[in-house]
Amino acid sequence: MRQYMTLPWWSWLLMGLGLALFIALVALSIRRNRGIKRSLFATPYVLWIIIFTVLPCLLIAYYSLTDASGNLTLDNFRTFWDSNHIMREQLRGVAGDEIAATVVRGSVNVDTLVYSLWMAFLCTAICLLLGYPAALFMADRNMKLGATLVVLFIIPMWMNFLLRTIAWMSLLEDSGLINSLLRSLGLGPVQLMYNQQAVLLGMVYNFLPFMVFPIYTSLNKLDPKLGEAAADLGCNPWRTLYKVTMPLSVPGVISGITMVFMPSVTTFFIPRVLGGGNTQMFGDLIESTFLFSGDWNLGSALSLIMMVLILISLSILRKADPNGEGGGIA
Amino acid sequence: MSKVSQFFKRFYLGLVLFFLYIPIVVLIIQSFNAGKSRAKWEGFSFTWYEQLFHNTSIMNALWVTVSVAVLATIVSTIIGTLAAIGIHAMKKRPQAVMMTLTNLPNTMPDIVTGVSLMLLFIFANIPRSYTTMLLAHISFDIPYVILSVLPKLKQMNRHTYEAALDLGATPHYALLHVLIPECRQGIVTGALLAFTLSLDDFTISYFTTSPNVQNLSTLIYSATKLGIxxxxxxxxxxxxxxxxxxxxxxxxxxxxx
Structure with a gap:
């Protein structure tokens, strides 16, 4: 165990001081007004959040706005928009404006972002189409299996996510299960792996439960009398679904869309395994910028762009569900 | 009519569950395959299970994964439960700020969280190790605990706590015997959620650990390059x-x- 504890001494000191401060604050407030001020209970969390959430976000912003030697610059964002601009600048110095102008605007980063957004959109749409009926049927009072079904949807997530993705490989590859079946039917091997559809399949597989849970939760909260009332007032089941159930499940749908869309934009690993690495997504781009190119400044800029995009889309979604009733997983 | 639609509903749910379970079934079947190939069945055997217990890198990774998950769950449940009680008692403005900050890590993609924590450790000159991974796991677990406990506190009758105080309970006693039992369900849910997330995490661990300390996910990730x-x-x-x-x-x- 000892070899693991490699924090420098001052960080232990800092943690000790934080804890002592917390205890002192609580003790003080007990002495002064008999009751602990309950909001003080959040002190450790406040300290934690400052160190592990606020500070890292500020660091991302700092790195994205500086170059490798720490000078303020907007170059990283320019590289995002035009990945060839450094080469063009260098050419301009050597060969003059005309030749430099022949260097086209490099758009690797923007293309990757657009592709990722498109894939995330497709994945979210498919999850919604598959997941809504599933949630609807689960919430059906006649099913009597609701709670068990929820557990059945959770259990697959206990299998390591990487291994589940790899398992799809053994189903889809040329010598895999599906192709063996097809071959025995005389349909010949079909190329199922290393394309966009395979990546999409892997994404839907991984994110589907996150669409089903929130919708199920919001449908399950609905008063069954509402449906009966609609029927009494002359609605047929389809009309009830369309006019009563669906509008009331909007918060769940929004929460589901958030929980699927956000992580799927930055999907990482799935494209590499099922897409064979020829279709990079934004998550892979951030990873390779940090770890393979070692360009933390550009990597931070990419992360910042991702964060801003997500915050924008969140605030749009919030508008549609102002009370945040959608609920999360719990 | 009703019977047909009932059958259809069950059939549809069955199909979705089949989709979710098929890779898992395939994986379990393959673990009993005598051969190494993914495609061919070469007879039933326990070879891989035997090898498993002799493989020190896997056993180490298992130890790292489980111990990180347990420690992170304990710490995040304590901090998170206290935080939920604190946030619940706050005035409106600070409460809104805290809730935004609590929701922020949930909405940030894992990879951004991982990268930002990596930058933090590099910036503070802390070499990445078991401890940094543990700190990262605690950080992403706490919000889930808070979000599980807070609804239970909101459902609770606000006056129960005050009644306990009026009846002579010390705040300490009221906390342990009134508040905590009231939200026990939420605490358990939060802890389970934290444990599951921590056990299965890949992205954040990948960025916050060193190559010498691997958990199962990062080990599997490096193994995929060589054929698993x-x-x-x-x-x-x-x-x-x-x-x-x-x-x-x-x-x-x-x-x-």
């Missing part, structure tokens, strides 16, 4: 069964209670 051995299938099948049994036991106990 069925030993990993054996391991995850075993873990899957253990968790399933645990779930059944917990379920049975809560039903009896």
């Amino acid at each position: 051995s069925p030993t990993y299938y054996a391991l995850s099948s075993l873990m899957f069964v253990v968790l399933l049994v645990l779930l059944l036991v917990v379920n049975k106990r809560t039903k009896e209670a």
Whole structure:
């Protein structure tokens, strides 16, 4: 165990001081007004959040706005928009404006972002189409299996996510299960792996439960009398679904869309395994910028762009569900 | 009509569950395959299970994964429960700020969280290790605990706590015997959620640990580059069964209670 504890001494000191401060604050407030001020209970969390959430976000912003030697610059964002601009600048110095102008605007980063957004959109749409009926049927009072079904949807997530993705490989590859079946039917091997559809399949597989849970939760909260009332007032089941159930499940749908869309934009690993690495997504781009190119400044800029995009889309979604009733997983 | 639609609903749910379970079934079957190939069945054997217990890197990674998950769950449950009680008692403005900050890590993609924590450790000149990974896990677990406990506190009658105080309970006593039992369900849910997330996390661990300290996910990730051995299938099948049994036991106990 000892070899693991490699924090420098001052960080232990800092943690000790934080804890002592917390205890002192609580003790003080007990002495002064008999009751602990309950909001003080959040002190450790406040300290934690400052160190592990606020500070890292500020660091991302700092790195994205500086170059490798720490000078303020907007170059990283320019590289995002035009990945060839450094080469063009260098050419301009050597060969003059005309030749430099022949260097086209490099758009690797923007293309990757657009592709990722498109894939995330497709994945979210498919999850919604598959997941809504599933949630609807689960919430059906006649099913009597609701709670068990929820557990059945959770259990697959206990299998390591990487291994589940790899398992799809053994189903889809040329010598895999599906192709063996097809071959025995005389349909010949079909190329199922290393394309966009395979990546999409892997994404839907991984994110589907996150669409089903929130919708199920919001449908399950609905008063069954509402449906009966609609029927009494002359609605047929389809009309009830369309006019009563669906509008009331909007918060769940929004929460589901958030929980699927956000992580799927930055999907990482799935494209590499099922897409064979020829279709990079934004998550892979951030990873390779940090770890393979070692360009933390550009990597931070990419992360910042991702964060801003997500915050924008969140605030749009919030508008549609102002009370945040959608609920999360719990 | 009703029978047909009932059948259709069941059939549809069955199909979706089939889709979710098929890779898992394939994985478990392959863990008993005598050969190394993914495609061909070469007879039933326990070879991979035997190899599993002799493979020190897997056993180390298992130890790292489970110990990080347990420690992170304990710490994040304590900090998170206290924080939920604190946030619940706050005035409106600070409460809104805290809730935004609590929701922020949930909405940030894992990879951004991982990268930002990596930058933090590099910036503070802390070499990445077991401890940094543990700190990262605690950080992403706490919000889930808070978000599970807070709804229970909101459902609770606000005056129960005050009534306990009026009846002579010390705040300490009221906390332990009134507040905590009221939100026990939420605490348990939060802890379970934290444990599951921590056990399965790949992205954040990947950025916050050193190559010498690997958890199962990062180990599997580095193994995929070389072609993955069925030993990993054996391991995850075993873990899957253990968790399933645990779930059944917990379920049975809560039903009896």
